[in-house]
Amino acid sequence: MSQHFDLIVVGAGMAGVAAANKCAAQGWQVAIVDALPYGGTCALRGCDPKKILRRGAEIIDSARLMRGKGIDDADLSINWADLMKHKHGFTDPVPQSMEDGLSGNGVTTLHGHATFTGPQQLEIDGTSYDADRFLVAAGARPRPLEFPGHEHLVDSTDFLDLTELPSRILFVGGGFISFEFAHIAARAGSSPVIVDRGERPLKGFDPDLVELLVDRGRQVGIDLRRTTTIVDVAPSEGGYLVTLEHAGSRETIETDLVVHGAGRVAELADLGLEAAGVAFDEHGIHVSTHLQSTTNPAIWAAGDSADTDGMPLTPVAVLEAKVAASNMIKGSTTSPDYAGIPTAVFTIPELARVGMLESEARATGMDLAVRYSDTSGWYANYRVGETTAAAKVLIDRSTDQVVGAHLLGPEYGELVNTLGLAIKLGLTTRQLKSATAAYPTVGSDLGSML
Numbered sequence: 001m002s003q004h005f006d007l008i009v010v011g012a013g014m015a016g017v018a019a020a021n022k023c024a025a026q027g028w029q030v031a032i033v034d035a036l037p038y039g040g041t042c043a044l045r046g047c048d049p050k051k052i053l054r055r056g057a058e059i060i061d062s063a064r065l066m067r068g069k070g071i072d073d074a075d076l077s078i079n080w081a082d083l084m085k086h087k088h089g090f091t092d093p094v095p096q097s098m099e100d101g102l103s104g105n106g107v108t109t110l111h112g113h114a115t116f117t118g119p120q121q122l123e124i125d126g127t128s129y130d131a132d133r134f135l136v137a138a139g140a141r142p143r144p145l146e147f148p149g150h151e152h153l154v155d156s157t158d159f160l161d162l163t164e165l166p167s168r169i170l171f172v173g174g175g176f177i178s179f180e181f182a183h184i185a186a187r188a189g190s191s192p193v194i195v196d197r198g199e200r201p202l203k204g205f206d207p208d209l210v211e212l213l214v215d216r217g218r219q220v221g222i223d224l225r226r227t228t229t230i231v232d233v234a235p236s237e238g239g240y241l242v243t244l245e246h247a248g249s250r251e252t253i254e255t256d257l258v259v260h261g262a263g264r265v266a267e268l269a270d271l272g273l274e275a276a277g278v279a280f281d282e283h284g285i286h287v288s289t290h291l292q293s294t295t296n297p298a299i300w301a302a303g304d305s306a307d308t309d310g311m312p313l314t315p316v317a318v319l320e321a322k323v324a325a326s327n328m329i330k331g332s333t334t335s336p337d338y339a340g341i342p343t344a345v346f347t348i349p350e351l352a353r354v355g356m357l358e359s360e361a362r363a364t365g366m367d368l369a370v371r372y373s374d375t376s377g378w379y380a381n382y383r384v385g386e387t388t389a390a391a392k393v394l395i396d397r398s399t400d401q402v403v404g405a406h407l408l409g410p411e412y413g414e415l416v417n418t419l420g421l422a423i424k425l426g427l428t429t430r431q432l433k434s435a436t437a438a439y440p441t442v443g444s445d446l447g448s449m450l
Ligand SMILES: Cc1cc2nc3c(=O)[nH]c(=O)nc-3n(C[C@H](O)[C@H](O)[C@H](O)COP(=O)(O)OP(=O)(O)OC[C@H]3O[C@@H](n4cnc5c(N)ncnc54)[C@H](O)[C@@H]3O)c2cc1C
Pocket: 010, 011, 012, 013, 014, 015, 016, 033, 034, 035, 036, 037, 039, 040, 041, 042, 043, 045, 046, 047, 048, 050, 112, 113, 114, 115, 137, 138, 139, 140, 156, 157, 177, 267, 270, 271, 302, 303, 304, 305, 312, 313, 314, 315, 317, 346
């Protein structure tokens, strides 16, 4: 006997929970299932715990920047175990409170690994369920790597749970995870090495600002190896021997920990999607722009496990889940509006982007104005002693609208939100300049950046 629901959601992360609550509020019989404690990647193994650990690193960095400017940082250090306790103070209550919230909204909460057994059936630990619709919000996992010894790598989840921080850490990949973690580790006293196979790390961000960030990273002891591949990783007495290849030469580095930061793929391999007739690949379930499977109309997808134009980020996952839920409820075909969604890599200082890259804007042939400012000497950065800060704002001269903004500096992850709103609403720089910001705030520098 199979239990029936109007909707079953696979994955209780930010996307799954948003959709389950929205559909339950319409009076639907909704069930949600997760194989892990409720909360998903962002709250338990990603954004939130990462930024708590970064807080320790920020304090150290801020104090160092003020050395000789009234702050004596000689005795300041990170107590990793206590910082971890602070993290657990946030993460530990999440699963129960999330599950209580869902139950309170009338959602049936299930636990276990879901596997599709047919177009509208799935099984969870031997029990069968069927539904009119399913939303797959199963997230992502580290990309499988091929080089010998890849099994010795730890992933981002393991890193965010380390009880002690080793002194030598090698990060594979030059993306979000490696940069963010390396910036934390460097301030906590470790010597991080980042190995990227490409010439340009953090490829989704403005290359000029990335180079400034790489220099700033070098100053705090982060060793970036570009166009370098991992030949193999082998255990050694003191940790691991990692053999690297760059421009035809090999070098072996000894390290205590090797961390996977080489990208993530949709978590769909064990979901039995073949039995449901659902087309997918490593980018996610193939969906129409309104987030319905292209091959099984009963299946919808959102977040990291959907192959969409949206970036694999939390706000995008939530947006897609809400749009998918709304389309299911109304029978509509609305598409998510991805315009003006900012992204930030939480290095110290942070690097943010919204809208087009300069190269993308140039390729459109628009009449482009590039407003680049070295903001390191500006009051907001002088005040905190920051030596590396810059802004690049891209403006379409024909409309006076912002089409892209790239920021590197303290608190610029907050400032980019205003530029995101400007892009989404099509505000002109004249309109933006007409707003008066509280002074002195980082936001009050926006007018000068335009
Ligand atoms: C280290 C790290 C840091 C990050 N930092 C940021 C950040 O600062 N800002 C930002 O915007 N984004 C960040 N991200 C990305 C962000 O976490 C994801 O984009 C977001 O969590 C995706 O949400 P989701 O709901 O699609 O999937 P998830 O939150 O991953 O949820 C998917 C859930 O599905 C469950 N599941 C999967 N398969 C099954 C199955 N067969 N049966 C039952 N359950 C299943 C999983 O257990 C999981 O709980 C970060 C990611 C990582 C890894």
